[in-house]
Amino acid sequence: MTEATDLAERAGDRDPRVGLRAVAALRRLLEQLEAVQVRSARNQGWSWQEIAAELGVSRQAVHKKYGRH
Amino acid sequence: MFERFTKDAREVVQGAVEHAEGSGASSVDAEHILLAMLDREVSRGSFALTSLGVTGERKESVREAVAEARRRAGLSQAESDALAGLGIDVSEIVARVEEVHGVGAMSGDGKDKGWWSGRRTFGRGAKQILEKSLRVALARGDRHIGDEHILLALTVRPGLPAEILADHGVTQESLIRVLYGSGEAKAG
Numbered sequence: 001m002t003e004a005t006d007l008a009e010r011a012g013d014r015d016p017r018v019g020l021r022a023v024a025a026l027r028r029l030l031e032q033l034e035a036v037q038v039r040s041a042r043n044q045g046w047s048w049q050e051i052a053a054e055l056g057v058s059r060q061a062v063h064k065k066y067g068r069h
Numbered sequence: 070m071f072e073r074f075t076k077d078a079r080e081v082v083q084g085a086v087e088h089a090e091g092s093g094a095s096s097v098d099a100e101h102i103l104l105a106m107l108d109r110e111v112s113r114g115s116f117a118l119t120s121l122g123v124t125g126e127r128k129e130s131v132r133e134a135v136a137e138a139r140r141r142a143g144l145s146q147a148e149s150d151a152l153a154g155l156g157i158d159v160s161e162i163v164a165r166v167e168e169v170h171g172v173g174a175m176s177g178d179g180k181d182k183g184w185w186s187g188r189r190t191f192g193r194g195a196k197q198i199l200e201k202s203l204r205v206a207l208a209r210g211d212r213h214i215g216d217e218h219i220l221l222a223l224t225v226r227p228g229l230p231a232e233i234l235a236d237h238g239v240t241q242e243s244l245i246r247v248l249y250g251s252g253e254a255k256a257g
Contacts, residue, residue: 021148022152022154022155025151026155029159032176
């Protein structure tokens with residue numbers, strides 16, 4: 001179909017673009033997963049501190065990203 | 070940068086923000102710019118889309134493709150394929166998350182629209198589209214950035230909007246043909 005799809009189909013190649021594209025996609029997937037889980041935790045009454053501890057980041061980092069300003 | 074945007078281009082940007090807000094998305098993404106482009110009625114961009122047959126049902130088809138891709142974490146087919154190359158099955162992940170958190174959980178859109186109390190900013194993809202539209206206009210020697218330049222930028226930057234537009238016959242080449250008459254003619 002697209003050039004990009006062709007690239008992905010040649011995943012066996014050592015074309016760095018395939019690997020880099022996969023990493024970028026994984027990052028996007030990770031961001032969405034994180035948002036889903038943070039939202040779920042907040043809905044269940046978790047504190048930012050508790051969420052941050054599980055994510056292994058600072059409370060400030062998670063609050064800045066998802067919290068009230 | 071926005072001072073060079075025409076009224077039409079500004080309305081696309083504003084429309085993208087409204088699409089993001091309307092769906093409860095946490096940030097304005099490139100897909101929201103595409104959705105805002107589809108709303109245009111009388112502009113260079115809408116003329117180009119109409120010329121390429123993206124009108125009525127075909128417009129709806131683009132909207133559905135965007136919604137489906139957002140449900141899959143906003144990943145394009147190419148990105149899903151790249152992850153499959155790593156042994157990661159995006160459909161499987163989306164299915165499992167939706168089992169627990171409901172359909173559309175991975176879309177970044179909130180049914181509980183108030184959940185995202187942070188500032189709704191332009192995501193990286195959306196910023197890149199706007200920057201690209203400036204470069205597209207400069208490359209063509211156009212003094213202002215119109216919504217047709219935003220549309221061109223959407224087809225140029227690899228990603229979900231470009232993929233969906235290409236599936237509907239809208240590519241950089243076809244746009245340049247209907248907008249400028251030929252591949253190498255330079256406007257202005």
